[in-house]
Amino acid sequence: MSSTTPAAVTAGAKGGGPEEPRRPGRISLGGMSLNLRASGIYIAFALIVVLFSILTDGALLTPQNISNIIVQNSYILILAIGMILVIIAGHIDLSVGSVVAVTGGLAAVLMVNMSMPWPLALILTIAAGALIGAWQGYWVAYFGIPAFIVTLAGMLLFRALTLTVLGNQGIGPFPDQVRTLANGFTPGYLGNVGLGPLGGADLFSLLVALAAIAGMVVSQWRTRSARAGYGQDVEPLALFALKMAAGAALIMFLVVQLARFKNLPWVLVLLAVLVLGYSLLANKTVFGRQIYAIGGNLQAAVMSGVKVKKVVFWIFVNMGVLAAIAGIIFAGRLNQAGPTAGNAFELDAIAAAFIGGAAVQGGVGKVVGAITGGLIMAVINNGMSLIGSPSERVMLVKGLVLLAAVAFDVWTKRRAGAAG
16 A cells, blocks of 8 residues: 555646546646646745735845745744644644743743743743643543644633733843844855845855755655656656746745845744654654544544554644744744733634645645745735735735635545546
C-alpha cells in the first residue's frame, strides 16, 4: 500500500492528453495540466499581491513594508503551522488566542517580576504551553470529548487565568534578547554588495536566499523522481521547471527587498526553520502520514494499526508549544504582556489554514499552504490599510475570501465525486 496522501496524489499530473481538460479540478495550459486545487492558492496569492501593488502604487512591495508584513504577522503564521496539523487530523482548536495570552503573561512574570534569566524563562514558558496542550489533548483523545467543546472551554479557562495573573495591567519591559527575537534583524555578517539601481544589499542574506533556492529545487526534484519511480503521476517537466523558476524568483525578490532594508528579521529565520521542520514532519515521517490517515479515514486508520489516541494527543501538545512560542513573540514585539493579548488569533489561524487549502472534513492540507493562507490575510490587512479602508471593510473582504476558499474546496470535492 502506498503511503502517499490524497493531497500528494491529486497534486500529480500526467502529460497533457485529449482527456486531460475533463479531469476534475484541472485546467489545461498549452498542453500542461494544472491542478487548481493544489495550485489555486498560490495563483490567488500572486493575484492579490499584484492587485494591492497597483492600488497602493507599489507601496505594498517596498522593502520596509514587506518587513513590516512579516514581523507584524509572524505569530499568526506560527499558530497556522500548528493549526493546519490539527485540522488535517479532523479537529479544531479555538483556545490558541487565550493560550498566547496566558503564556505571554507567564513569560512576563518570570522574566520581569521574578528576574529569571530569559533562556530559562523561555524554556519554562514553552513547557507550560506543552502542558496546556497535553491537558486539552487528554480530554479530546482519551476522554472522547469533541475538540470544539474542549478548546472552547479552554478559550474561557485560559483567558480567565490570564486575567488572574495580569489583572488589568500589562507587565514589561522584556529583556533585549526577547525583543530582538520578535523585532530584530540579522547583522550584516559579510557586508553589502552593490545591486546597481537597487543600491546595496546584505551579501550574507543573498547567499542564504541562493542556498534556500538550491534546497527547494533539489528537494522537489527528489520528490518528483521518487513518485515517477513508483509509477505515480508526475507533472510535466516544463510545468515543474516553471514552478521552480517562480518559487526561486519569489524567494530572491523577497530576500533582496529585506536585505535592502535591515536584513532578515530574526522571526523570519524562526519561521523558515519551523516551516521546513514541520513540512518534513508532515510529508516524510510516519507520524505525519498517520495525521493524514486519521483525518482522511478514521476507521481505516484504526484498522491499519494507527494509534489514533496517541497521535491526536501529541497534535494538541504540539499546538500548545507553538502557541507558547507565538505568545513569547507577540509579547516581545509589544514589549509587554497584556490581558487582551491574543484576541481573535484563533480565528486568523483557522482562516489561514482553510484559505491555504485545508479540507473541512480533514485529511488534506499542507504547512506551506497554511503559511500562504496567512500571508494572504496579512496582505489584505496591510494593503487595505495602505489605501485607507475602514476596519469594517477589511473584515468584510477577509470574510468573503474565507468563504470563497471553503466553497472552492467543497466544489472541487463535488466535481471529483461526480466524475468518479
